Amino acid sequence: MIGSAVLLLLIVVAVAAPWIVPYRFDEMSILNRLKPPSLRNWLGTDEFGRDVFSRTLIGARLSLLMGFAATAVSLAIGVPLGLWAGYRRGRVDEIVMRSTDVLLSFPPIMLGLLLLAVTPPSLWKMIVAVGIVYVPSTVRLTRSVTLDLAGEEFVQAARARGERTSYILHAEILPNAWPPIMVEASLRVTFAILLGAALSFIGLGAQPPSSDWGLMIAEARPLIDRAPWVAIAPGIAMGITVIAVNLLGDGLREALDPRMHRKGG
Amino acid sequence: MTAPLLTLDNLTLAYQTGRGTLRALNSVSLGVGAGETLAVVGESGSGKSSIAFATMGLLGPEAAISGSIRFDGTELVGLDEASRRDLRGRSIGMVFQDPFTSLNPSLRVGEQVAEPLVYHQGLTRPAALERAIAALGEVGLPSPRELASAYPHQLSGGMQQRVLIASAIVCDPRILILDEPTTALDVTVEAQILDLLDHLRRSRGLGMLFITHNLGVVNRIADRVCVLYAGQVVEIGAKEAVLGRSSHPYTKGLLASLPQLSAQGRSQRIAPIPGRFPDLVDPPPGCIFAPRCPFAEEKCAAPQALTVDDTGSGARCWKSGRLPGWPQADTAPRVAQPAGAGEEPLLRAEHLVKRYRRGRIGGGIAWTRKFGVLPWPEVRAEIVNAVDDISIDVRRGETLGLVGESGSGKSTLGRTVLRLIDPSAGRLLFEGVDVAAAPADDLQDLRKRAQIVFQNPDSSLNPRRKVGDAIARAVALQTNVPREGRRAHVEDLLDRVGLPRSYYDRYPHQLSGGEKQRVGIARALATGPDFIVCDEPVSALDVSVQATVLNLLDELRDDLKLSYLFISHDLSVVAYIADRIAVMYSGRICEIGDAKDVLSPPYHPYTQALLSAVPLATPGAEKSERIRLRGDRPPSEGERSGCVFHTRCPRALGDICATTMPPLQEPRPGHRIACHLPLDELMRAPSALPAAAE
């Protein structure tokens, strides 16, 4: 599980970043700007003389927060809706499904753009917006898993002994619906990181002097000739992060694959 | 006996697992001659399918094979892939268990049958297709030319299995390997396929290696039998010898575990094989069956050799030939249930109906309004009558057996009477109270007093819950056992179903199929019910396990005064356990009555066919006259005006059967038959049970 090892390392670095970085992420030094990587500044400095290494590490924090928090938002809204729609069927299901149809007809970035255009951008609003973008797909997945599980005999057994719907949903269905939802969620973390970066890149996400990776790349864009390291460092950092989360997702998928599970059990 | 075409000699098959080497097959030796059928019989885990895959060369690279497989003088073990491929399909054909998934869904049937001809015999596609159409005709498919251009999903299961057989024999192989070819099929269809295979063997002189778990099927099809247990051949020999005068304790046990399809079979309990299947990574050192063998003694601690005499018979047991019969079940003899005809039934369904809607191509459009505004075309739906005007009673303390083939609606009926499915119409009286339309909140009494045991042990327990918790939840919900007493109460229930108390803290995946089914029973008992729907509770289990579960259910009923609605596709099982039997076909009950009345004439023609189709394991039974049904599908929804069985009925009278609902005839009180045939005509039918079993 290289993925989880790298990701764990990233999370540790991200959490500890404020204490381990050599410079503050917004510490400027005008005389020292656009310096190539050196012993003093491992990844060089940007146009305000800020240390790219420090900024990249702090950026890891933002990116991971973005990815996980937005995914959490999408799960928090999408999973209950999906459970409800999938178990209740009928009219509830119809309304929920048609609403997701509408939201799914927006390409993700468009929906993000529209949602963010409403309010002035900030990290938290971006997290919520990106989270909302991924609600419909979470609803759909949860619903389809719930539909399958609702037909399982242990759910019928719970109904036969007179359990309430809420109990059946949270105690019988949800624990069994988690594995596929988690696998999907791990992929969604990467989508959220990338979508967040794209929104920041366009200027609707994180705001300066934040060291969000998307924003760092956007800001470094005009300088790519003079100081390529300013753009490359966050680009590579983002690549590593997303690959790590992807690997973790693949690992999860293999570990939680129902077929593998049945063979093993 | 001719010289064998296919010979397995000391074939051993091993896999490396995390815990050590798993020996799926251990020194298996057998031979199949031309025109001969060798049946390999065994329970799940015996390694019987591995024999087929090893012979075909379809095992993955992770399987380590040693020993020898010889076909017509050619050694197959270690043969290069190209040569093996050349043999497959051309000289050795194979038919798999599951026809529904073994045909490519996106290729036309004709192409799939013709394919091997193109690659093995270099035929052009049109020529190959002609040969394929001939083969489809040979396996008994009607209008093969039209059928060749159909896609697999358009065919029924029986037809699909015929297609698979056609594609296996189209290149005129000399050996046909069949891996449980009828297991997925209904018993009436199974009978047709077995007839076909027998015919092919005779007409083509095919050697068949027939793999199955079903001793009845073995009796019907095999010349010789090879009994496999835990990767070893424990007994081999002519069918009459192995089934009639079995010399290995395991074979004896298997035969004793079978419920007898006879009126008398009911009077004594079946005697199961005790214990659990051995761990193949760490098998017992001596005789592999010794831990479960009632005859075991010290000498059995040594490995046993298979001694084959010159007739080709033998058993892997030093005591073979000197063994007594399998011991009788030591539990109490079965008590005949009081008839109780007069009193009010516990559960009564009156004209119960459950309909589903299903879209139908060509049904036309009905314009409706979606959300009240948007014009919306809906396909006119076809109504599926899963439960079609059924009235039944379940009396206190009795077991009502409900038998029917797949799709007959028996499970829907079982769930509808529990209100797990809401009925579309009709009344449902539980102790005289109509619960058919009661709101879900008012069903608590029904929920406490009526429970269900499911078919599938894998799906009936929540994989993420401890066994004990699942049972305790029902105790908490429906009884007033105080919180601190619940664990003890659950442990009592575990005792009741014959599970160790330590199983309270286990998870379902740590249990075997039979154990899971016991947990399912304990869970149903936890609310203290009077009535339990047993929905195919033993269908997924091996014969020996099935027997123990049946015994358990039977004992519980007697001890706890329970009533069962016992649903099964297996007439032998129903005949064994039920006091009364209802025969269901396509949503309707065609015959209902006391078990012994239903099992003897007069029969409904469907009951008669069903009875005659059941393969029995008693040698000689296979030779009796059998009734064969046409086709395998009930009439479609538009044609349901008359008797639903008329499309397949061998005794149909003509138009009247198709247009008029059959009358209910009552030859004896409580025994009702829905048929147009006059009663005396029905009376004239011979007993469908073979004489040997009477």
Add this chain to the structure above:
Amino acid sequence: MAIYVIKRLLGIVAILAVMSVLVFAITQVMPGNVANILAGQFADDATIKAIEHKLGLDAPAYVQYWRWAGGVLSGNLGNSIIMERPVGPLIWEAFKSSALLAILAFIMVAVFGILLGVIAAIRQNRFADHAVSLFSYVGVSVPEFFWAIVAIIVFARYLNWLPSGGAGNISQGFWVWASHLVLPVLTLTLTLIAHVSRLTRSSMIETLRSNYVRNARAKGLPEKVIIRRHALRNALLPTITVLAIDVGWLLGNIVVVEAVFSYPGIGRLLLFAIERHDLPLIQAGILLIAAVYCFANLIADLLYAYFNPKIRYGHAES
């Protein structure tokens, strides 16, 4: 099937209608409005009021919406408020350019994605599989704007092979025209191909393990035939659905890619409109993109039905 298509078309109309209300509502709560932008810096309130009145922005929201919707129903998409020109041709021009980009990228993604996926599945756990995996991981893990910048630097700036942005005109010759498409199409392809190739791989592996492939092996067919005739056809069915989803991603990524490559497409037009709150332009752009996406899904479902005999010759299940 015709009923199904009618149903889906009506569904799309309903979705677009709901969407237009949603977009309208969102633009209503956006801070700042188009009048502020038209008036420019330091406009006094009187000026803004005068402009709002001229544009009818002082009417109640439902009246404004109805004016717009009435126009659309009578075939008039309205005028761009900022650019003072009809939205129809404006959007159509941009859409044509984007469609060219999207179609090319889509073909690349479909062809190479499927090819790579199949190769990886056949060579499962061998070098080719790992190479494809690595390639797709890298492609999917770095955002498209980063690849776009890298591509400009490498191919336009240093190697000088390709133009760095903009759209070529076919009148300038084929190569000029085509050369402008290479980098944007490559960038779009790179970020989407992984999705298709990974799904094709897993669906192919699943198919290769299926009973009917086992049956085909038992018939002694050559491995090539098994892959081509038996496995591929069935494995590609789920890929059709994925490709439809990818159309959505493509339409999203195209916004960013067009921005970086200065490509005059619908994505950039829409960004332009959103920044300036030019409602008729936003509405038309979003609805067009959504309609394309809905139709892509419809076509995918129809193709799926067409290639899946179970649906084509089936007893329809509701």
Add this chain to the structure above:
Amino acid sequence: MKKRIIGALGAAAVSLAALMAPAMADGNLRVAIPANLNTLDAAKTKLGEEYIMNFLVFSGLTEVDGKGGVKPDLAESWAKSDDQKTWTFKLRPGVKFHDGRLLEAEDVKATIQRIQDKATGSTARVNFDIVESIETPDKQTVVFKLKIPYSGFAELFGDRQVRILPRDKFDTVATSPVGTGPFIFKSFTPGDRVELVKNPDYFVAGEPKLDAITLRIMPESAAQIAALETGDIDLVWNLPLESIDQMKKNPDVVVDSTSTSTWDGLIMNAAQKPFDDKRVRKAILMTLDKPALVEVALYGQGTPTHTMIPPSHPYFNKDLPISTPDIEGAKKLLAEAGYPNGFEATLYVPVGRPTRERLGIAAKELLAPIGIKVDLQRVPWDKFVKEIEGKAAFYTDGFFSRPTIDTSIYPFFHSTGSWNTQLWNYKNPEIDKVLDDARAAKTEEERAALYNKFQALAEDDPAGAIPYVLNHVNAYRKNVKGFSSSPMMWLDLRETTIQ
């Protein structure tokens, strides 16, 4: 008539030359501009990119050179009354719109009246608030009566939005503009390009020399530079400042920089605490290192200044030194103002205006030593216009060069100035008087002295901090001749050729 013949001959000569020299046959100048055009309606233009169009397709009555001079354009000559309240313009005869119609005085009147209409939303409107009436005694004469004496009135007609449009084509000018300028509008593909072709009937004989112009919209600076280096385009307008050093190294490219009076500033709203205290404003001004800010915000492409009067301008006060950082002095002033430990302030910067963003980020750092903790907020442009300008206490802003020194200063600094209340609410009676006097001043010397005094006053009681004026830089390939960057940041391509 004579002129026309010469013009025709000249045009013939040019086209003949074009025919004879295949290398020049494609006299199409390809120009990269960074942003899409919102509108082609000159009166409504607000972007530098749009202004380029205004001068290529249209003409004004007069032409300003950005250094204080004014020349005839459509107006052959003009005269003012002694009280500087009545201005009479004589139109150049025989000028044709691109549709062939002759320019008439009525067109001028209608154009100005349209600008005056609030619903048009022209930013030039405020300049014409002083106009009392417009009269057209004949087809070649326009007479403006003003409410107040105004010496710089003629220069107003050189302004960007004040282009003369045909009065019968107001409805279509936004999409298919018709003007009297050197180039005829051919097509506009939004987001992609604008195509212009030579106006053969341009009223200056022999001009323009190019056959056509293509304006390519290329937002990505990396793309612009790559295109220029590969010869995909010929000229990059307003080259991104950070790329200038790079471009200078390329032997095929000429980097042409000119000083302008376009400025950025830290705006401090005198109507809000703590900036209502002039000592606070002064302290902030004293803290800023102007040359450093030029370096940080402009990559050196600008000049430190006192106010928006650029050092290159004759009115620049050379006796007044550019302030140097004085942290101690600033701290003392702050303490006097009651902020011995500084204070916290939110500084708003507009998104998409990189120099102002960088100015804000640098200010955050530079103000820290005197105890001012700056919280930087980046605001989208539309919201910035609506909610920040004139309303927030502290933000960065900036303004393009304006046609006259009066229009550059008066609206900002005079207490009745139209933009003052929407920027910083600055009130200084002395400055009011100086600016009023300068408007009525009759000689250059008088005016120069007054503006020198203005600069000294503004340095003492700063409205905000104006650290620099920007350079305007264009880069073009060596084969482009006859081009020079304009301090007004538009493109004058009448003399330009490609070789």
